[in-house]
Amino acid sequence: MSTTYSISDLARELDVTTRTIRFYEEQGMLLPERRGQERIFTPRDRVTLKLILRGKRIGFSLSECKELIDMYDPAAGNQKQLERFLEKIAERRQQLEQQLLDIQQMQLELDTAQGRCLAALGKI
Incomplete structure:
Protein backbone atom coordinates (compact mmCIF):
# COMPACT_ATOMS: atom_id res chain seq x y z
CA MET A 1 0.00 0.00 0.00
CA MET A 71 8.65 19.91 -16.68
CA TYR A 72 9.14 17.07 -14.17
CA ASP A 73 10.21 13.99 -16.15
CA PRO A 74 12.16 11.44 -14.11
CA ALA A 75 12.36 9.09 -17.12
CA ALA A 76 14.60 11.64 -18.84
CA GLY A 77 16.57 12.38 -15.69
CA ASN A 78 14.77 15.71 -15.37
CA GLN A 79 17.47 17.25 -17.57
CA LYS A 80 15.21 19.88 -19.19
CA GLN A 81 13.72 20.78 -15.83
CA LEU A 82 17.14 21.16 -14.22
CA GLU A 83 18.50 23.21 -17.12
CA ARG A 84 15.48 25.54 -16.95
CA PHE A 85 15.88 25.75 -13.17
CA LEU A 86 19.49 26.87 -13.65
CA GLU A 87 18.30 29.54 -16.10
CA LYS A 88 15.70 30.74 -13.58
CA ILE A 89 18.32 30.83 -10.82
CA ALA A 90 20.61 32.97 -13.00
CA GLU A 91 17.71 35.31 -13.82
CA ARG A 92 16.79 35.61 -10.13
CA ARG A 93 20.40 36.33 -9.17
CA GLN A 94 20.57 39.08 -11.78
CA GLN A 95 17.32 40.60 -10.45
CA LEU A 96 18.67 40.53 -6.89
CA GLU A 97 21.96 42.11 -7.96
CA GLN A 98 20.05 44.91 -9.68
CA GLN A 99 17.86 45.40 -6.62
CA LEU A 100 20.96 45.59 -4.45
CA LEU A 101 22.45 48.26 -6.72
CA ASP A 102 19.15 50.16 -6.62
CA ILE A 103 19.12 50.01 -2.80
CA GLN A 104 22.71 51.20 -2.58
CA GLN A 105 21.92 54.12 -4.91
CA MET A 106 18.86 55.02 -2.84
CA GLN A 107 20.98 54.95 0.34
CA LEU A 108 23.43 57.40 -1.26
CA GLU A 109 20.55 59.68 -2.23
CA LEU A 110 19.16 59.50 1.32
CA ASP A 111 22.60 60.35 2.73
CA THR A 112 22.79 63.35 0.40
CA ALA A 113 19.29 64.55 1.31
CA GLN A 114 19.98 64.07 5.02
CA GLY A 115 23.24 66.01 4.75
CA ARG A 116 21.53 68.90 2.98
CA CYS A 117 18.77 69.02 5.59
CA LEU A 118 21.29 68.99 8.45
CA ALA A 119 23.36 71.71 6.73
CA ALA A 120 20.26 73.84 6.22
CA LEU A 121 19.44 73.51 9.90
CA GLY A 122 23.01 74.45 10.80
CA LYS A 123 23.64 71.13 12.51
CA ILE A 124 26.75 70.26 10.52
Missing part, protein backbone atom coordinates in the same frame (compact mmCIF):
# COMPACT_ATOMS: atom_id res chain seq x y z
CA SER A 2 1.40 3.40 -0.94
CA THR A 3 1.75 6.23 1.50
CA THR A 4 -0.85 8.97 1.44
CA TYR A 5 -1.23 12.20 3.36
CA SER A 6 -4.13 14.25 4.62
CA ILE A 7 -4.12 18.00 4.21
CA SER A 8 -3.39 18.39 7.92
CA ASP A 9 -0.47 15.92 7.68
CA LEU A 10 1.14 18.02 4.94
CA ALA A 11 0.38 21.31 6.66
CA ARG A 12 1.99 20.11 9.87
CA GLU A 13 5.02 18.54 8.18
CA LEU A 14 5.76 21.52 5.93
CA ASP A 15 4.74 24.20 8.43
CA VAL A 16 2.10 25.83 6.24
CA THR A 17 -1.59 26.40 6.73
CA THR A 18 -4.22 24.16 5.22
CA ARG A 19 -5.47 27.30 3.46
CA THR A 20 -2.11 27.58 1.70
CA ILE A 21 -2.41 24.01 0.47
CA ARG A 22 -5.99 24.60 -0.70
CA PHE A 23 -4.79 27.72 -2.57
CA TYR A 24 -2.22 25.69 -4.51
CA GLU A 25 -4.91 23.12 -5.21
CA GLU A 26 -7.21 25.88 -6.53
CA GLN A 27 -4.37 27.01 -8.80
CA GLY A 28 -4.20 23.49 -10.27
CA MET A 29 -0.74 22.78 -8.89
CA LEU A 30 -1.88 20.01 -6.54
CA LEU A 31 -4.39 17.39 -7.57
CA PRO A 32 -5.37 15.31 -4.54
CA GLU A 33 -7.87 12.51 -4.76
CA ARG A 34 -11.17 13.06 -3.01
CA ARG A 35 -13.00 10.72 -0.68
CA GLY A 36 -16.10 12.70 0.09
CA GLN A 37 -14.85 15.95 1.61
CA GLU A 38 -11.44 14.49 2.48
CA ARG A 39 -8.40 15.25 0.34
CA ILE A 40 -5.92 12.41 -0.12
CA PHE A 41 -2.46 13.55 -1.17
CA THR A 42 0.17 11.30 -2.74
CA PRO A 43 3.94 11.37 -2.27
CA ARG A 44 4.11 13.21 -5.62
CA ASP A 45 1.77 15.90 -4.24
CA ARG A 46 4.05 16.19 -1.21
CA VAL A 47 7.13 16.67 -3.42
CA THR A 48 5.24 19.17 -5.58
CA LEU A 49 4.25 21.18 -2.52
CA LYS A 50 7.84 21.14 -1.26
CA LEU A 51 9.03 22.42 -4.65
CA ILE A 52 6.42 25.19 -4.66
CA LEU A 53 7.43 26.30 -1.18
CA ARG A 54 11.14 26.22 -2.06
CA GLY A 55 10.51 28.19 -5.23
CA LYS A 56 8.52 30.82 -3.35
CA ARG A 57 11.29 31.12 -0.73
CA ILE A 58 13.87 31.94 -3.40
CA GLY A 59 11.59 34.49 -5.02
CA PHE A 60 10.03 32.61 -7.92
CA SER A 61 6.53 33.54 -8.97
CA LEU A 62 3.81 30.93 -8.82
CA SER A 63 3.81 30.67 -12.61
CA GLU A 64 7.58 30.05 -12.60
CA CYS A 65 7.12 27.31 -9.99
CA LYS A 66 4.35 25.77 -12.08
CA GLU A 67 6.49 25.88 -15.22
CA LEU A 68 9.30 24.01 -13.48
CA ILE A 69 7.00 21.46 -11.86
CA ASP A 70 5.25 20.80 -15.17
